[in-house]
Amino acid sequence: MELIDGKKVAAEVKAEIARDVEKMVTEGHKRPHLAAILVGHDGGSETYVASKVKACEECGFKSSLLRFDENITQDELLKAIADLNNDSDVDGFIVQLPLPRHIDEQRVIEAIDPGKDVDGFHPVNVGRMSIGLPCFISATPSGIMELLRRYDIDTRGKRCVVLGRSNIVGKPVASLMQQKANPGNATVTVCHSATPDIAEICREADIIIAALGHPGFVTADMVKDGAVVIDVGTTRVADPTRKSGFRLSGDVDFENVAPKCSYITPVPGGVGPMTICSLMKNTLLAASRKVY
Numbered sequence: 662m663e664l665i666d667g668k669k670v671a672a673e674v675k676a677e678i679a680r681d682v683e684k685m686v687t688e689g690h691k692r693p694h695l696a697a698i699l700v701g702h703d704g705g706s707e708t709y710v711a712s713k714v715k716a717c718e719e720c721g722f723k724s725s726l727l728r729f730d731e732n733i734t735q736d737e738l739l740k741a742i743a744d745l746n747n748d749s750d751v752d753g754f755i756v757q758l759p760l761p762r763h764i765d766e767q768r769v770i771e772a773i774d775p776g777k778d779v780d781g782f783h784p785v786n787v788g789r790m791s792i793g794l795p796c797f798i799s800a801t802p803s804g805i806m807e808l809l810r811r812y813d814i815d816t817r818g819k820r821c822v823v824l825g826r827s828n829i830v831g832k833p834v835a836s837l838m839q840q841k842a843n844p845g846n847a848t849v850t851v852c853h854s855a856t857p858d859i860a861e862i863c864r865e866a867d868i869i870i871a872a873l874g875h876p877g878f879v880t881a882d883m884v885k886d887g888a889v890v891i892d893v894g895t896t897r898v899a900d901p902t903r904k905s906g907f908r909l910s911g912d913v914d915f916e917n918v919a920p921k922c923s924y925i926t927p928v929p930g931g932v933g934p935m936t937i938c939s940l941m942k943n944t945l946l947a948a949s950r951k952v953y
């Protein structure tokens with residue numbers, strides 16, 4: 662069994678990006694600039710955005726954090742997005758989700774210029790991804806594909822089971838895994854809350870990508886010997902022994918599943934660190950004008 666070290670790969674990718682940025686700057690281009698909009702004070706969102714700002718520093722990017730009170734109106738938020746769309750210094754930006762309930766998230770996503778949508782959430786980017794056109798691929802699916810690529814994991818002709826059909830992980834990763842590409846070229850089955858016999862389907866899988874948000878869902882009896890298991894789960898579960906009061910739990914019963922696998926990602930330290938570095942890759946792409 663080989664552990665897939667997302668922390669190590671993420672550090673390598675960020676170092677590569679930093680080298681590319683210094684080359685760009687030496688050649689007279691401006692530094693890539695990522696902006697982030699944060700509404701309210703959700704603890705998880707604060708942490709994610711702080712990590713994104715730190716990753717920008719590591720990559721040599723300029724970053725801007727625009728904070729708004731949770732009572733901001735939808736129109737005010739749409740105006741802030743329009744301003745970023747029109748700001749030629751900003752190469753890409755994200756609106757950290759979730760947003761307060763009075764704001765229509767889809768409306769907000771669709772207000773972002775697809776050419777600056779480095780989260781890859783805009784329907785134009787999602788659609789372009791699904792037919793294999795240049796686009797911004799959302800961070801988690803892109804991070805998973807990068808891990809498979811860097812560990813040289815053969816996906817061609819393999820049976821891949823994706824657990825979960827969310828718009829930001831399950832659907833796009835299923836789409837990428839079946840695309841005529843490397844990694845890709847897999848035969849993909851997507852399981853969700855209405856799928857009967859999930860355990861049986863998983864037992865047939867060469868590759869399992871678990872993105873349900875259900876701690877410990879994938880148990881050893883669901884995994885065939887030699888399978889590759891990618892755990893996208895990051896559910897916060899109470900843990901009074903930790904200073905934070907919680908720990909992150911994956912969707913896989915790691916202790917019992919790992920001995921059966923050829924490769925497995927841990928939680929934390931697997932897919933998680935890769936997501937932010939995918940966002941950095943998209944920002945560099947946006948700054949290089951290689952997509953739009």
Ligand code: GUN
Pocket residue numbers: 755756757758759780800
């Ligand atoms: N909230 C949780 N994950 C993400 C993400 O990847 N992008 C944004 N914008 N918000 C998130």
